[in-house]
Amino acid sequence: MDDQQRLMHSQAMASVVPQPGAYDAMQQPGVGDPDQRKQEIGDVLQQIMTITDQSLDEAQARSVDRKHTLNCHRMKPALFSVLCEIKEKTVLSIRNTQEEEPPDPQLMRLDNMLIAEGVAGPEKGGGSSAAASATAAASGGQPESAIEHSDYRAKLAQIRQIYHTELEKYEQACNEFTTHVVNLLREQSRTRPIAPKEIERMVAIIRKKFSAIEMQLKQSTCEAVMILRSRFLDARRKRRNFSKQSSEVLNEYFYSHLSNPYPSEEAKEELARKCGISVSQVSNWFGNKRIRYKKNIGKAQEEANLYAAKAASAASAQQLVQAVSDPSSPGSGYGLPSQGMGGQQGGMYMSLNGDNYQGGDNSVSALRHVIAQTGGYNSDGTPSSVGMYDPPMQNQ
Known part of the structure; x- marks a missing residue:
């Protein structure tokens, strides 16, 4: 019994006595030294601050070396196990990836x-x-x-x-x-x-x-x-404006048939052929034109007068050309018109309103209109004594 107690006492004393080299390790500088730890932390921070100044190749080269050093370190398994324990304790909330979100x-x-x-x-x-x-x-x-x-x-x-x-x-x-x-x-x-x-x-x-x-x-x-x-x-x-020539053809027909601006199917086909458009487009154009004419009667009347004057000018020019080429013809413009023609002067202006228009009298009425504007007739339709040139042959 005494021997056993002495053995236990000797073992306890041996545990208290420091091992060889332990005192030297305790006396080594840096172990538990606050200044040394501050210096190490400062070195780490300095390395972190210099990362931005490094090139990509240098950073990759150093990264490869440090990764290799870390993977070969004997304490890496311990570090991994500690990180696993920390992750299990924090219990990161991971959403269930199996539940797919519906498409947008x-x-x-x-x-x-x-x-x-x-x-x-x-x-x-x-x-x-x-x-x-x-x-x-x-x-x-x-x-x-x-x-x-x-x-x-x-x-x-x-x-x-x-x-x-x-x-x-x-x-x-x-x-x-x-x-x-x-x-x-x-x-x-x-x-x-x-x-x-x-x-x-x-x-x-x-x-x-x-x-x-x-x-x-x-x-x-x-x-x-x-x-x-x-x-x-x-x-x-897709409603495009027609060409200027097509618009003139359609307007001329409209104002020349103003008393009945409803062209027949044959007339629509002829107008479509002249303008290079379809028959349905001709029908739509006349429908829209009638509506616009009724809404703006004043402006439409001015437009009608314009087209009538244009037609009269063209007809008078044609008559004058014929008179110059054949002075002895009965339709020559060098002779004075008869008194009966003066009563037809109002027919031209009536035709502008669409009340009484005859397409066959265009040339005669147009010529009379031009002569009246140049002084060939008075306002009542009688021949004027001045303004017209009478050839000497007819005054004899």
């Missing part, structure tokens, strides 16, 4: 529109048939619709090319960035615990950020297509 309805609408317009989809130029039918329906089969259709297809192909080029750049940038993040997380998973679900969640977050760029690209493309459609294919904008 606005993005779906943009995709459907781009496919319908032939911009998106595997077949390039898929909207050419739709463009052809829309152009034909809007233009009424005019020859110029072929030119407009070719212009529309060319601009649509240009929009499609730009869209696919930008979309390819977007997908490439998104894939490169996502791949870089995945590789970085996998490399860090060797040092700190990172679950595969966390990597998938990070990839989903990145793609969601990039989807805003994709939506902006598709929105801009849809706006460009809508502007193109409104310029070329919108039937409401």
Whole structure:
């Protein structure tokens, strides 16, 4: 019993006595020294501050060396286990990645529109048939619709090319960035615990950020297509102004038949042939013209007088040319008109209102109108004694 007590006492004393070299280790500077620890922290901060001044190659070279040193360190498993314990204690809230979020309805609408317009989809130029039918329906089969259709297809192909080029750049940038993040997380998973679900969640977050760029690209493309459609294919904008020659032909017929401005089918076909437009466009023009004439009767009357004066000038010029070429003809302008012709002077002005217009008397009435304006007749229709030149042969 005494021997056992002595043995236990000797073991306790041995544990109290410091081991060889332990006193020297306790006396080493830096162990528990606050100044030494401050210096080490200062060195670490200095290294962190110099990171921004390093080049990418230098940083990568140092990073490779330090990663290799860390992976080969004997305390790395202990560090990893400590980080796992810390992560389990913090209990990071990880959303369930199995529950996929529904697709964005606005993005779906943009995709459907781009496919319908032939911009998106595997077949390039898929909207050419739709463009052809829309152009034909809007233009009424005019020859110029072929030119407009070719212009529309060319601009649509240009929009499609730009869209696919930008979309390819977007997908490439998104894939490169996502791949870089995945590789970085996998490399860090060797040092700190990172679950595969966390990597998938990070990839989903990145793609969601990039989807805003994709939506902006598709929105801009849809706006460009809508502007193109409104310029070329919108039937409401398809009402184009006729050429000046066509408008003159239609106006001349309208004011010459002002008492009954309803052309027959044969007249419509003839006018359509002269103006190079369709019969339906002629009908629409006369319908709109009658409405505008009734609404603005004063302005329309001035326009009617203008066209009547123009027709009279043309007819008088033709009569004068005939008189010069054949002075002995009965229709020569060198003889004075009879008194009976003066009573027909008002017929010209009546025809301007559409009350009494005869197309066959255009030349005679027009000539009389011009002679009256130059002084050949008085206001009551009687010949004037001055203003007209009488050849000496007829005064003898």
